[in-house]
Amino acid sequence: MAGLRLTYDIPSADDDFTRAGEASGSVKKKLRQIGYNPEAIRKVSIAMYEGEINVAIHAGGGEAIVEISSDAVTMKLIDHGPGIADVEKAMQEGWSTAPEAVRNLGFGAGMGLPNMKKYTDSMDIETEVGKGTTITMVVKA
Amino acid sequence: MTVTDLASQLNLKPLAGLEGAHNEVTSCYAGDLLSWVMGRAKEGSVWLTVMGNINAVAVATLADCACIVLTENAPLDEDARIRADMQNVPIYSTEYNAFEMSVKIAALLNS
Numbered sequence: 001m002a003g004l005r006l007t008y009d010i011p012s013a014d015d016d017f018t019r020a021g022e023a024s025g026s027v028k029k030k031l032r033q034i035g036y037n038p039e040a041i042r043k044v045s046i047a048m049y050e051g052e053i054n055v056a057i058h059a060g061g062g063e064a065i066v067e068i069s070s071d072a073v074t075m076k077l078i079d080h081g082p083g084i085a086d087v088e089k090a091m092q093e094g095w096s097t098a099p100e101a102v103r104n105l106g107f108g109a110g111m112g113l114p115n116m117k118k119y120t121d122s123m124d125i126e127t128e129v130g131k132g133t134t135i136t137m138v139v140k141a
Numbered sequence: 142m143t144v145t146d147l148a149s150q151l152n153l154k155p156l157a158g159l160e161g162a163h164n165e166v167t168s169c170y171a172g173d174l175l176s177w178v179m180g181r182a183k184e185g186s187v188w189l190t191v192m193g194n195i196n197a198v199a200v201a202t203l204a205d206c207a208c209i210v211l212t213e214n215a216p217l218d219e220d221a222r223i224r225a226d227m228q229n230v231p232i233y234s235t236e237y238n239a240f241e242m243s244v245k246i247a248a249l250l251n252s
Contacts, residue, residue, distance in 0.1 A: 018220055021199030025228075028203060045203040046179055053176075106192045111176035118180060 004068040006030065010052055010077075012061035013102060020056045023064050024048035027075075031068065036141065043119040043139045044073045050112045051077040051135060057102050058082070059133065072121075073139045080132035087125055091117065142166050142249065144208045144231050147187065151245055153210060153233035157222040161229035164207040169246045171212075171239040179204045187246055189239045191215035193232070198224045208232065212239045 008023035028045045048064070055062040059081025067074045084090050091113050098108030117123050120137040127133040145162045148155065155162075167185035172178045173192050182188060184205040190197060193211050198221050201209050208231035211217060217225075217232060225232050235242055 018195050020196065021203070024203055025199065042184065042205060049179065049199065049203045050176060105194055105196055106173055106175040107196070109174035109176045111174070111180055115176055115180040 004030070004034075006066045006068070008064040008066075010055045010062050010064055010079075012059075013053075013056040014060065017056065017102075017105075020053055021049055023052050023066075027066050027073075031073070034068070036068075036073075040073065040139050040141050044075065047116045047119040047123075047137050047139065048075050050115045051075065051137065053107065054112050055079045055081070057098055057107065062132075069141075071141055073141070075137045075139075077135045077137075078132070079134075083129040083131055083133055084125065084127045085129050087127060144187075147246070147249060148208075148231075148233055150249060151235065151242075153235050155231070155233055156211070156217050156225075157232040158208075158225035158228065158230040160226075161208070162231045164231065166207045166250070169243060169250070170206075171243055175200045182206060189242050193217035193221055195221040195224050197221065198228065198230050198232075201230045202228050206230075210235055210242060212237060212242055 011019050031041045055077055059079035062079030065076040089095050093114045094110040096108045096110035121140045122138045124136045144164045147166050168183045170182035170186040171189040173190050179200045182204050185207050188206040188209045189212050193216050211234040214234055214236055
């Protein structure tokens with residue numbers, strides 16, 4: 001299977017939170033059409049949605065680049081938000097900096113990054129305070 | 142058991158997404174924190190929650206939940222209803238709370 005590259009704009013939660021989940025939904029649909037392994041699809045969907053929500057809530061939006069090959073799905077989430085000051089803390093289950101408004105919608109469980117790690121085969125975080133964050137996740141087929 | 146069978150046996154009130162009601166029910170999960178649910182609910186779960194918003198519909202879709210049941214007659218937002226219809230995520234409501242509903246569903250799944 002030839003590689004496939006998909007790119008998405010992720011809007012800020014402040015502008016349009018109803019669109020949050022569109023990119024992950026689209027990737028899931030595409031993987032289903034291709035006939036990708038269902039377990040890998042579920043892992044990609046969960047990890048990608050968490051990443052998308054993080055970018056929308058914490059970074060004022062950003063971009064997602066998804067590369068699909070027969071071996072793996074690579075998801076890159078790029079934002080120019082505030083960066084993650086303490087990655088180790090952010091990786092702890094239950095630790096969250098989500099604002100009250102999104103907590104009321106059911107977010108802010110502090111499970112975003114832990115879920116992304118749990119459902120991917122590798123996750124790499126490059127972050128700089130004040131500059132932004134790029135997270136690269138790979139799910140093997 | 143399909144969502145339709147479960148809904149009729151438990152007298153659930155249909156609210157949206159009924160095109161997806163042929164989904165197979167294999168498990169059940171109760172919770173309101175979206176990421177918590179998404180990371181833990183098994184595929185084919187009936188999801189018991191009070192979160193009737195558009196983000197809950199996204200979570201149910203991505204985590205392959207069989208359906209959402211809004212417990213204690215929790216309301217469904219209009220934009221969530223529209224999204225659920227588009228994405229065929231069946232949503233029902235019940236007067237029972239999550240515990241009472243879980244007990245009933247467990248009995249059905251074990252029968």
